[in-house]
Amino acid sequence: MKRLIYADNAATTKLDTDAFEAMKPYLLDEYGNASQPYTFSRAPKRALQEAREMIASCINANPNEIYFTSGGTESDNWAIKASAIAHGKHCSIIASQIEHHAILHACHAVEQMGYSVAYLPVESHGIVQPASLSSIINRETKLVSVMYANNEIGTIEPIRELCSIAHEHGALFHTDAVQAVGHVHVDVKALAIDMLSASAHKFNGPKGIGFLYIKAGTPICPYADGGAQEFGMRAGTENVAAIVAMAIALQKNCSRIDEVTTHLLSLENNLLDALQDAGLDFIRNGSSNHIPGNISLSFKGAQGEMLLHRLDLMGISVSTGSACDSKITQVTHVVEAIQVPNEYRYGTIRISLGYENTVEEIRYIAESIAKILR
């Protein structure tokens, strides 16, 4: 059987086995609706509260500041749309040019509704410069949203500085931390963040579940109207099994961040050395301060999409930063924003490693890329 190597952990991760085991009782036996007052619902209700406490402690929040959602996309949409609505038509928003589409498309939607949105550029490593925020923020700005870490290139943004500039101008600060939570230490209080989005399937939890951290007292509208779940802010019967699994996965990932980081940084060095030894001409995109294991590479004269398919035939799963649309090859908005030089930009791929990847796999990935490109 062909050996398959998964190297697309920024797209999704494997469900942790403890998280999976923790789900079972709430699917099979303790399936009561957590909102009901009777004895049968006591266990799921307690599990929900414990999960909220566990998740809150992983990011240094209070439990009543954690709102369960269906994942990163919903959390991002909530933060952007409900902040706009809460502040009225004279509200303007600032986001970065390299946000995930969950933020960018939510921003386009509020623009359609009449709100104004400004998009911050980034420098060549994908960093949003605090000075560029200072130069455009004004009294109308009610929300600044800059991602904690970029999904395509892994760059970690200067959140503390950006957040304090937003606050100096009376604006709220939201961060899409979908790629960061569970991978680097995140402390919402130390950074003074007002809202933060996270998604379980990026940190070995199940798909379709996530949360939005909303600092107590933040002016924001509910996301879904209906029942009184999630403190009346996000109606809908809670997916207790998935929430419990998310909490277990997050706690486990947070407890081993340093150990996993060491492993991933060593794999990164192995890969880069092997590609260099093979004589390939490439650029590594992103900043030195990045999400461990997120490696965006642009190979001179190559086609990212061709590379993806050839690697797939060799049993390796990675992502690309460009796609062929009929006759023209288009690069992603992130590759565009960081201005990867023309000879390299179309040959962009993202290899995103997880704690289960091994040195042998890295060697095989490097050999396979070299075989295709030489």
Ligand code: PLP
């Ligand atoms: N934000 C970022 C930075 C992401 O990488 C992703 C997923 O790729 C999302 C948001 C969307 O998260 P979800 O898949 O949970 O909707």
